[in-house]
Amino acid sequence: MKKEVINSSLFMEEELIHFQEGLFGFEEYKTFLPLPVEEDNDAVLCLQSTENTELSFIIMNPFYLKEDYRPELSLADYKNLGTEDAGVLSFYVICVIGTLSEQSTVNLKCPIVVNTESRQAAQVILASEEYRMRHALSEFQKKGD
DSSP states (O other), X not given: OOEEXXXXXXXXXXXOEEESSOBTTBTTOOEEEEEEEETTEEEEEEEEESSOTTOEEEEEXXXXXXXXXXXXXXXXXXXXXXXXXXXXXXXXXXXXXXSSGGGOEEOSSSOEEXXXXXXXXXXXXXXXXXXXXXXXXXXXXXXXX
């Protein structure tokens, strides 16, 4: 077990996730470290590149936003992730933070999918027309919040 440091965060090699094809628009970066924004809460994470410390993304667990989120992967997606078992997959969506909170969006159409056993990851495009690339975060705020 090798411990390393990135942006003053100590991590183990096993915590890294590896993208065979990178993220859309950032294909050259293949290895990332998911860092919790809040301790003991996996709703919001910072996805930090290990190859470029200036590159990071805010990602969210989509099931915290939309309990009925049902991403359906293609057979090719399962093959790229090295599994046929949906039970070993975790899903995250990229969040774009706007200057004003009502301008912040999440991409439910192209989630990041992580095989939790192999740490292999991919950003996929869902076939469903139900999900868009830009859903306002305000769509998911519960009444009374």
